[in-house]
Amino acid sequence: KQEVTQIPAALSVPEGENLVLNCSFTDSAIYNLQWFRQDPGKGLTSLLLIQSSQREQTSGRLNASLDKSSGRSTLYIAASQPGDSATYLCAGSITQGGSEKLVFGKGTKLTVNP
Amino acid sequence: GAVVSQHPSRVICKSGTSVKIECRSLDFQATTMFWYRQFPKQSLMLMATSNEGSKATYEQGVEKDKFLINHASLTLSTLTVTSAHPEDSSFYICSAKSWGTEAFFGQGTRLTVV
Numbered sequence: 001k002q003e004v005t006q007i008p009a010a011l012s013v014p015e016g017e018n019l020v021l022n023c024s025f026t027d028s029a030i031y032n033l034q035w036f037r038q039d040p041g042k043g044l045t046s047l048l049l050i051q052s053s054q055r056e057q058t059s060g061r062l063n064a065s066l067d068k069s070s071g072r073s074t075l076y077i078a079a080s081q082p083g084d085s086a087t088y089l090c091a092g093s094i095t096q097g098g099s100e101k102l103v104f105g106k107g108t109k110l111t112v113n114p
Numbered sequence: 115g116a117v118v119s120q121h122p123s124r125v126i127c128k129s130g131t132s133v134k135i136e137c138r139s140l141d142f143q144a145t146t147m148f149w150y151r152q153f154p155k156q157s158l159m160l161m162a163t164s165n166e167g168s169k170a171t172y173e174q175g176v177e178k179d180k181f182l183i184n185h186a187s188l189t190l191s192t193l194t195v196t197s198a199h200p201e202d203s204s205f206y207i208c209s210a211k212s213w214g215t216e217a218f219f220g221q222g223t224r225l226t227v228v
Binding site for chain 1: 207217
C-alpha cells in the first residue's frame with residue numbers, strides 16, 4: 001500500500017522565517033510529486049510539480065525538491081508571510097488499474113504569525 | 115496554472131433528492147478527472163477516477179449507484195449524489211489532469227443535506 005507521510009502535522013512560525021515542510025513516501029512506484037496548498041473551505045491550489053526526471057522546482061519564494069532514492073520531498077518557503085498560512089499537501093503520482101492517481105499525505109497546517 | 119471550475123460551490127438539499135455537481139476544465143483537455151470527498155480536518159478521500167468516454171472506476175467502499183459519475187467530454191465531468199441523506203453532507207472536490215502533468219482542482223462544493 002502506498003503511503004505518503006507529512007511531518008510536522010502543524011507548524012507555527014513568526015513572519016519572515018524560512019521553513020521546510022517534509023513529505024516522505026514508502027513506495028518507489030511513486031514517480032511525480034506535487035505540492036498543493038488548501039485554504040479553509042476551499043479547493044486545492046497547485047504549487048509545484050516535480051516530475052520523475054527532475055530533482056527540484058522553484059516558483060517565487062517556493063522551492064520543492066524530490067529525492068526518489070530516499071523517498072523524500074521537501075517544500076522550502078522563504079521569508080514566510082501571513083498569507084502563506086494554509087494547509088500544505090503533497091501528493092505522489094502512481095499508476096493503478098491503467099489510470100494515474102494521486103496519493104495524498106494528510107497535510108501540514110502552517111500558521112505564519114505577523 | 116490551468117483552471118478547473120466546479121459548480122455549485124454550496125448546495126443545500128432535502129433528504130431524498132438528488133444533487134448534481136459539475137466539474138469543467140476551462141483551458142485544457144483533461145484525459146482523467148477525479149472526485150474526492152473531504153471530511154472536516156481530514157485529507158482528501160478519492161471516490162472515483164473517470165476517463166473520458168469510459169465508465170468511472172470507483173474506490174472500494176464507494177457506492178457507484180449512489181454517486182453517479184459521467185465524463186462525457188474532455189472538459190466536463192459530473193457527479194450526481196442520488197437520494198441524498200444527511201450522512202452524504204460533505205465537501206466534494208474534483209480534479210482534472212492529463213497523464214504525467216499537473217493535477218488542477220476545482221474550488222469544491224459544500225453539500226448539506228437537511
